[in-house]
Amino acid sequence: MSVTVVGSLNEDVLVAVDRLPARGETVIGRSAVLAPGGKGANQAAAAGLLGPGVHMVGRVGEDPAGDRQLAALAGSRVDVSRVRRTPGLPTGSATIPVEEGTGENLIVVVPGANAELSPADVDVEPVRRADVLLLQLEVPMDAVHGAAAAAGGRVVLTPAPPRPLSEELLALVDVLVPNEHELVQLTGAAAGERTPAELAALARRISGPVVVVTLGARGALLVRRDGSPALLQAPPPVAAVDTTGAGDCFCGALAQALATGRDLPAAVRFAVTAAALSTTGPGARGALPDAEAVEALLPRVPAAEPVG
Incomplete structure (x- = not known):
């Protein structure tokens, strides 16, 4: 089993x-x-702590910040030889900025070396042989498309920032994994609060992949293409400190769960649990x-509920 993050x-x-x-x-x-x-490195770190065989493909600068990022990923059991x-x-x-008490945040990104990632960078063995390839949109679109085209396993895409x-x-x-705001932007719908059933209807407007909508404290919504009802998977109760990166943890955990053979509902349940645990620290x-902590909490996760 293996997971590669580009x-x-x-x-x-x-x-x-x-x-x-x-x-x-x-x-x-x-x-x-x-x-x-x-987003990419966060997903790789989450996947690396949850299981073996994780590779990162990307770019950093020739600076101390790059040294720190490579060391941090290696410390999370991620192979960085393709960075x-x-x-x-x-x-x-x-x-x-992170709000005290709620853990809510805002994020402003300056791409730096990430903007130079190319299709040639991603046409590499770890992409071609991975059981699951994880992608996001903080790198150039031609690199994202090149990686998806080269992938030999399942492709999971987080459409963030939205494009x-x-x-x-x-x-x-x-598998496409937007949050509810990204889903609204992808489908061209008007902004506003929506029920899970309304979000499932929006997700069905997207042709092609299975859609898993992350809903923060409400969990995640699984919308499949086989005609079955959407499933709302609530998270276990935790004391949230900081929600930064929870969506990235969800995606890393989802990839590891799929790579180890769990079906989609079980993989979403595992990922919701990991993401909830990730909010309990700064x-x-x-x-x-790690996998042991997630497995220990799984019995406290509510059963998924059909929607619509």
């Missing part, structure tokens, strides 16, 4: 605030710390769980 590596600047700022507003931060990040150094560009970065997805790319994707990787 995507971004960033250094996060986590800023603790009493509340998130409104548009045009200045708030005073309580503290700031550096932490490893990037390339990029002369003349810094490692990607993200500034993330238009071609029918050609969607035809290469097996930062995108401060509380990433």
Whole structure:
């Protein structure tokens, strides 16, 4: 079994605030710390801690931040031999204010070396032979498409940050994992609160892949193409500290669960549990769980409920 992640590596600047700022507003931060990040690297770290055989494909700069990102991934049992150094560009970065009490956050990303990832970078053995390939959209679209086309196993795509997805790319994707806001943007629907049944109807507008919609504290919604009802999988109860990176943990856990042979409902249940545990510590990787912790909590996860 193996999981390969093609995507971004960033250094996060986590800023603790009493509340998130409104548009045009200045708030005073309580503290700031550096932490490893990037949607791709976060997914790889989550998958690496949950099981063996995880590879990362991406780019960093020739700078201390790049050194730190590679060391952090290696410490999470991720093979980084296919992460390339990029002369003349810094490692990607993200500034993330995190609200005290709720753990809610905002994220501003500067791509840096991530913007140079090319189709040639991703046409490599770990992509071709992976049981599951994980993709996101913090790297150039031609690299995303090239990786999906080269993949020999299942392809899981997180459409974040949201961009238009071609029918050609969607035809290469097996599982699409948007959050509810990304789903609304992908389908061109009006913004607004929606029930799980309404979200399932939106997901069915997307042709091709199975859709798994992440819903934060409500869990995840599985919408399959076989005519079966959508399934709403609620998470186990946890005391959330910081939701940064929970969606990335979900995707890394989903990939590991699929790579080890779980069916989609069981994989979503496993991923929801891992993501819930990841919110119990600071930062995108401060509380990433191992497989033992997830398995121990699974008996407390509510049963999935049919929707619609």
